[in-house]
Amino acid sequence: MVLFTGPLYSGKHDAAKAYAEARGKNLDELTVLEDAQAFFFEHSDETFSQVQLETLAEEYGKADLVLITEVGSGLVPVDPKDRAAREYAGRFTNLLAEQAEEVYRVFCGIPKRLK
Amino acid sequence: MTTLVAGGAASGKSEYAERLAEKAMAAAARGYYLATMTASDPESLSRIQKHRDRRADKGYETVEVPDSGALSEFAARLSKASDSRDTVVLLDDFGNLVANELFGCESPVAAARLLTQKEREEVVDRLAAPLRLLHETTGTLVLVSNDVFGDGPVKGDPGTENYLRVLAELNRKTAGFADCVCDVAAGLPDYYKGGDRV
Numbered sequence: 001m002v003l004f005t006g007p008l009y010s011g012k013h014d015a016a017k018a019y020a021e022a023r024g025k026n027l028d029e030l031t032v033l034e035d036a037q038a039f040f041f042e043h044s045d046e047t048f049s050q051v052q053l054e055t056l057a058e059e060y061g062k063a064d065l066v067l068i069t070e071v072g073s074g075l076v077p078v079d080p081k082d083r084a085a086r087e088y089a090g091r092f093t094n095l096l097a098e099q100a101e102e103v104y105r106v107f108c109g110i111p112k113r114l115k
Numbered sequence: 116m117t118t119l120v121a122g123g124a125a126s127g128k129s130e131y132a133e134r135l136a137e138k139a140m141a142a143a144a145r146g147y148y149l150a151t152m153t154a155s156d157p158e159s160l161s162r163i164q165k166h167r168d169r170r171a172d173k174g175y176e177t178v179e180v181p182d183s184g185a186l187s188e189f190a191a192r193l194s195k196a197s198d199s200r201d202t203v204v205l206l207d208d209f210g211n212l213v214a215n216e217l218f219g220c221e222s223p224v225a226a227a228r229l230l231t232q233k234e235r236e237e238v239v240d241r242l243a244a245p246l247r248l249l250h251e252t253t254g255t256l257v258l259v260s261n262d263v264f265g266d267g268p269v270k271g272d273p274g275t276e277n278y279l280r281v282l283a284e285l286n287r288k289t290a291g292f293a294d295c296v297c298d299v300a301a302g303l304p305d306y307y308k309g310g311d312r313v
């Protein structure tokens with residue numbers, strides 16, 4: 001699995017597309033999981049144990065490409081559910097990066113390889 | 116040579132951009148500082164004064180370009196000047212330009228509802244076109260932009276979402292033609308493209 005992270009609207013999707021095309025592949029032929037952080041905001045009524053997060057990361061690890069928005073460098077959200085979702089999204093990004101063969105951070109549309 | 120300098124609030128992005136511009140100024144005929152903030156409140160005025168003091172005696176001519184109209188006018192004028200290749204232009208910053216462009220009129224549409232992709236592209240192009248002209252005609256162009264995306268997606272506030280999307284699209288478009296792109300933290304640049312480190 002190859003992980004693309006970076007700030008909101010930084011061009012992760014286009015970078016993933018370019019990555020695939022540079023390897024002679026179409027995005028449609030690959031398993032691509034976009035907006036991985038949204039899962040935690042959509043399931044903000046739930047709590048996740050470390051084991052659950054690890055299991056989920058293993059599932060995501062079976063995909064070819066995973067895209068996840070950085071959400072941790074703003075103010076701490078006032079809403080406890082948003083606070084928890086942000087925390088899970090950040091922890092999950094770390095677990096995904098451990099699973100990934102390659103990790104890219106996309107900034108202003110430009111990918112930089114971190115792993 | 117065009118450099119896009121981005122960074123968070125008080126990351127030192129302006130100071131770093133000024134260092135890049137000053138290095139180029141040493142060998143250039145003239146330098147322009149393009150100021151973008153329109154202000155009347157004491158906090159903004161004091162911020163403007165801080166930037167002005169830092170620029171004093173650096174030899175810049177300050178030009179106010181709060182929106183795409185003023186920016187286009189400046190870019191057209193400079194592109195016709197015989198010494199444009201021998202000129203340094205520093206613009207600080209995209210965050211103000213986009214805010215003025217979206218919300219600078221009375222009852223702006225961008226505050227009331229989400230803009231369509233086409234409407235967003237029109238705003239981005241109004242700003243990106245004169246920036247590209249400057250990129251093509253100016254000897255050294257340094258552009259300062261803002262990383263304000265750390266909260267992630269916003270919910271239920273069309274004005275903020277329009278702002279974030281337009282600023283991000285302008286960042287990506289400018290980064291596409293810029294020679295160098297860096298993210299500044301703690302006053303230090305982390306280059307994503309090129310790398311004229313000072």
